[in-house]
Amino acid sequence: MGLAENNTEVIIGGEKYIFSNNIGDNKNLFDSFNKLANKSFGISFNRVGGEYEPHVLYMNDEICANVSVNKITFYHNGEKRFYIQLGTVMTDKKYRKRGLSRYLIESIVDEWKDKCDAVYLFANDSVLDFYPKFGFIKKEEYHYKYMNPSSVAKEYQKLDMNDEKNIQLVIDKDKEGNSFSKLYMTGNYAILSFYAMDCMKENVYYIKGYDLVAVVEYEDDKIWCHDILGQTDADIKDVLNIIAQGHKCPVYLGFTPKDNEGMICEEHHEEDTTLFINKCGESIFDDEKLMFPTTSHA
Structure with missing residues (x-):
């Protein structure tokens, strides 16, 4: 038809x-x-x-x-x-x-x-x-969670997504993709802007030491790391330890990690x-x- x-x-x-x-x-x-x-x-x-x-x-x-x-x-x-x-x-x-x-x-x-x-x-x-x-x-679908993250003191800052420089940073990092994920989206500005510049604009962070952008929600008993944008050779657990910011609650991943050693897999x-x-x-x-x-x- x-x-x-x-x-x-x-x-x-x-x-x-x-x-x-x-x-x-x-x-x-x-x-x-x-x-x-x-x-x-x-x-x-x-x-x-x-x-x-x-x-x-x-x-x-x-x-x-x-x-x-x-x-x-x-x-x-x-x-x-x-x-x-x-x-x-x-x-x-x-x-x-x-x-x-x-x-x-x-x-x-x-x-x-x-x-x-x-x-x-x-x-x-x-x-x-x-x-x-x-x-x-x-x-x-299945998600993974990282239990008992350790505390790592590295520069980690919330991005003001009303700032054009930060918007361009997120767009550039999105083009690089998620180097930790087995399945990731890239190059779709409509969906990227819906999350990073609209409904989750208060949840976008920059990890300076690794030059990565993360979309993260902090809840009372868990952390949702929805995405990590940018290319790096870092270990995902090192990055998640930074994202945890000293919280001892589990970090749930909104993507499927390539390296899931030591993580728990659950039906989503x-x-x-x-x-x-x-x-x-x-x-x-x-x-x-x-x-x-x-x-x-x-």
């Missing part, structure tokens, strides 16, 4: 809709998209297009349904992979149970199945029975974040205990 041409009329269940995968330059559609995103998920977007492209069905400049396509470059064990992550799947209440999401998902998968290495998504708990209808298969469960990978592509999760980096979720 594949995707219809942009701004083409399609008929679904006897009703006429307009399909578009280029709404960024249409103010009315972009505003309607943000209105639905805010109503559905409590989020909004400053821009869309390029790496993050909404695919919508609309009537009279009102978005009825959307499935967004995220084009992401990953490196898995040093090998470049090109994946499509589907996200922001939403239908306005007035248009539900009309097959709109089905039309979009089937069209997108058909369009991309021979152009990428895999198509995947993260599903809300309420729709776990929905995605297998389209060839998506549930996969387990997070509300409304169940991984599904479409059968049309590869599944590296069948043979390895991996997780998609938490800062790659779109």
Whole structure:
């Protein structure tokens, strides 16, 4: 089937809709998209297009349904992979149970199945029975945690992500990738900016001695190290000891470490974040205990 041409009329269940995968330059559609995103998920977007492209069905400049396509470059064990992550799947209440999401998902998968290495998504708990209808298969993810970090006194500073110099530093380090991770994302500015310059802007740190940027959340009983950006020959445990900042609680990794010696591996469960990978592509999760980096979720 594949995707219809942009701004083409399609008929679904006897009703006429307009399909578009280029709404960024249409103010009315972009505003309607943000209105639905805010109503559905409590989020909004400053821009869309390029790496993050909404695919919508609309009537009279009102978005009825959307499935967004995220084009992401990953490196898995040093090998470049090109994946499509589907996200922001939403239908306005007035248009539900009309097959709109089905039309979009089937069209997108058909369009991309021979152009990428895999198509995947993260599903809300309420729709776990929905995605297998389209060839998506549930996969387990695993996280690692580093117990009892030691205290290391090295320069470690929080970055002000309103400062243009720090923004450029993060962008440059992202291009280098995560040298500790078996599976890491690189070069996706849309997702990087969503985390480092928006929802996790208060959690970005610089480790001067190793010239690394880390995205870290400190909780009462645990530390989440979501990502470490930059190239280094350092031992990951030395870096985690710095990140721990004297706290004795475990450090959970939001990525899969190459060197997991002495770490504990556990199944990763997070509300409304169940991984599904479409059968049309590869599944590296069948043979390895991996997780998609938490800062790659779109």
